[in-house]
Amino acid sequence: DGGITQSPKYLFRKEGQNVTLSCEQNLNHDAMYWYRQDPGQGLRLIYYSQIVNDFQKGDIAEGYSVSREKKESFPLTVTSAQKNPTAFYLCASSIGAGGADTQYFGPGTRLTVL
Amino acid sequence: KQEVTQIPAALSVPEGENLVLNCSFTDSAIYNLQWFRQDPGKGLTSLLLIQSSQREQTSGRLNASLDKSSGRSTLYIAASQPGDSATYLCAVMGGGADGLTFGKGTHLIIQP
Numbered sequence: 001d002g003g004i005t006q007s008p009k010y011l012f013r014k015e016g017q018n019v020t021l022s023c024e025q026n027l028n029h030d031a032m033y034w035y036r037q038d039p040g041q042g043l044r045l046i047y048y049s050q051i052v053n054d055f056q057k058g059d060i061a062e063g064y065s066v067s068r069e070k071k072e073s074f075p076l077t078v079t080s081a082q083k084n085p086t087a088f089y090l091c092a093s094s095i096g097a098g099g100a101d102t103q104y105f106g107p108g109t110r111l112t113v114l
Numbered sequence: 115k116q117e118v119t120q121i122p123a124a125l126s127v128p129e130g131e132n133l134v135l136n137c138s139f140t141d142s143a144i145y146n147l148q149w150f151r152q153d154p155g156k157g158l159t160s161l162l163l164i165q166s167s168q169r170e171q172t173s174g175r176l177n178a179s180l181d182k183s184s185g186r187s188t189l190y191i192a193a194s195q196p197g198d199s200a201t202y203l204c205a206v207m208g209g210g211a212d213g214l215t216f217g218k219g220t221h222l223i224i225q226p
Contacts, residue, residue, distance in 0.1 A: 006157075033213050033214075035213075035214075035216075040218065041218060042118065042203070042215075042216035042217050042218045042219065043158075043203070043205075043214070043216040044216075045212075045213040045214065045215075048212060048213045056212065058212070058213055090157055090158065092158075097207075097212075098145070099145035099146045099165045099166055099167075099207070100146070100163070100165055101146075102148065102160050102163045103148065103160065103214060104160060105150075105157040105158040105159075105160075106157050107156060107157045108155075108156070108157050110155075
């Protein structure tokens, strides 16, 4: 089955810890994205990558880091510098970043800070 | 900075009705506009994508229109069914192709 997988589904973090959220796709897509969703707010872009070994900050990148060493993988690290990390995190991918390229989303990871 | 607004925030209608969800955006320099569906606690499912040069797209009972100059899009759902109950999200990709800007969504309930 082709698609996007995110793990874990639920993640609990103590204050001061870094955690890494996994995102893998087997769609052979070049572009990958990370979004954050909070109750009552729209999704907000954290980081995006249009090609391997390159990525750009989105609207709310502070306290997060990413890597894109392989085409199929785009892990997101939530660092201790992120002041309010409790949220639902969604990863997406598209063939490219052009006007005809639909973004496909994974099932999400719900992060809770204890 | 692009802003996307969706009206209404919530809608409850009886099964079988035709309905319209509205989306507006402030910057008309977009690559595309996409409509998504989100079920509770789940990821997003893509419904329709309209490129900036297009006026509308159709898929089954769904029809989405785009008026780029006025910064508006509508999603029309024909003959609504209880299975259509979900949150519908509108999102635009700006001219820099740097990710989507989302509205807050319309929470739709179809009453059996």
